[in-house]
Amino acid sequence: VPPAQVRIVEVGPRDGLQNIPDKISTSTKIELIRRLHETGLTAIELTSVVSPRAVPQLSDCRDLLGHSFVQDLLSSPRQQSPEAGLMRWPVLVPNVKGLEIAVQNGVREVAVFISATEGFSRANIKCSVEEGIARAREVTRLATKAGLAVRGYVSCIFEDPYNGPTPHHAVLHCVKSLLDAGCHEVSLGDTLGVGSPANVHSLLEYLTGHDIPITRLAGHFHDTYGQAVANVWEAYRYGVRVFDSSVAGLGGCPYAPGAKGNVATEDVVYMFQNAGISTGVDLTKLAETGEWVANELGQINSSRVGRALLCKT
Numbered sequence: 001v002p003p004a005q006v007r008i009v010e011v012g013p014r015d016g017l018q019n020i021p022d023k024i025s026t027s028t029k030i031e032l033i034r035r036l037h038e039t040g041l042t043a044i045e046l047t048s049v050v051s052p053r054a055v056p057q058l059s060d061c062r063d064l065l066g067h068s069f070v071q072d073l074l075s076s077p078r079q080q081s082p083e084a085g086l087m088r089w090p091v092l093v094p095n096v097k098g099l100e101i102a103v104q105n106g107v108r109e110v111a112v113f114i115s116a117t118e119g120f121s122r123a124n125i126k127c128s129v130e131e132g133i134a135r136a137r138e139v140t141r142l143a144t145k146a147g148l149a150v151r152g153y154v155s156c157i158f159e160d161p162y163n164g165p166t167p168h169h170a171v172l173h174c175v176k177s178l179l180d181a182g183c184h185e186v187s188l189g190d191t192l193g194v195g196s197p198a199n200v201h202s203l204l205e206y207l208t209g210h211d212i213p214i215t216r217l218a219g220h221f222h223d224t225y226g227q228a229v230a231n232v233w234e235a236y237r238y239g240v241r242v243f244d245s246s247v248a249g250l251g252g253c254p255y256a257p258g259a260k261g262n263v264a265t266e267d268v269v270y271m272f273q274n275a276g277i278s279t280g281v282d283l284t285k286l287a288e289t290g291e292w293v294a295n296e297l298g299q300i301n302s303s304r305v306g307r308a309l310l311c312k313t
């Protein structure tokens with residue numbers, strides 16, 4: 001991505017919805033993806049293919065992926081957007097079973113995920129960090145062989161809900177393992193949303209000081225302590241050009257109790273636009289989509305920018 005551009009990976013349909021207890025219909029999820037697509041977003045994480053017991057909300061992933069609108073997205077020629085490169089529709093998978101279901105449905109990019117810490121790893125994917133790495137490596141190998149692109153996530157980059165603060169070297173080990181396995185980029189997940197810009201700076205300094213190219217890193221900041229927009233900016237200043245965010249600031253993980261949603265896409269787009277940095281996203285349409293989905297789900301619209309633009313502040 002050229003210097004004056006950033007790529008936003010909208011994770012609303014996956015991270016944004018996975019922790020909402022009330023059942024959301026598949027058609028509402030499809031409508032969300034459709035509206036997000038219309039804003040000009042070029043990367044949208046569609047859903048996850050995980051154990052239905054682990055995340056009941058996304059247990060309709062086969063129906064969603066098989067829907068004609070999603071099939072059209074997945075089967076469209078790999079469009080190059082002048083703004084942000086390849087159009088991407090990743091799907092989160094924890095294991096080979098998830099990969100197989102994704103492939104059967106025409107998915108061309110998957111995201112694998114591990115934790116830098118033992119506690120969250122055991123809670124979220126029922127295995128140790130090393131077992132998680134081995135699983136992610138195998139999924140990445142098979143996916144790559146099948147011609148898919150693979151994105152990686154490392155969770156708990158700053159803190160684990162059970163183990164406390166995360167040492168930088170644990171994050172480095174995970175990032176290195178995912179890149180060596182063949183992930184095209186690794187998204188750094190502040191799962192609990194506790195980090196602040198000084199923590200972002202210090203971790204990026206450590207990772208790049210240990211030969212991790214900044215161009216292979218993305219930022220995934222939850223906003224529990226209200227630091228997420230500042231964290232995105234700090235990472236941008238350090239050279240990161242890919243950021244995950246959720247429309248209306250939706251998001252959370254069933255295995256990270258108390259953690260709030262992702263940084264709101266509206267807030268990220270507003271911040272970059274004001275700095276003359278292109279995201280390719282229509283902010284008005286995005287704000288309307290945020291308000292629509294918040295109403296539809298009975299959730300608070302957590303985007304300050306969205307609420308301000310729609311005069312709801």
Ligand code: HMG
Pocket residue numbers: 015018048049050051052053054055093094095097098099101113124125126153154155156188189190191220222252253254
């Ligand atoms: P396990 O219980 O050890 O797995 O869970 P298992 O292989 O024994 O399977 C248990 C059951 O799940 C079986 O069904 C499997 O068939 C089924 P049963 O025979 O009992 O009826 N199953 C699956 N079904 C559909 N798709 C699959 C799949 N795999 C197994 N892929 C496992 C281990 C990893 C499967 C489970 O713990 C799991 O699915 N975990 C995922 C939890 C999750 O999705 N968490 C949220 C996403 S991560 C996140 O939010 C963080 C992130 O945003 C970054 C950040 O913020 O830090 C990415």
Ligand code: MG
Pocket residue numbers: 015189191220222251252253
């Ligand atoms: Mg997350």
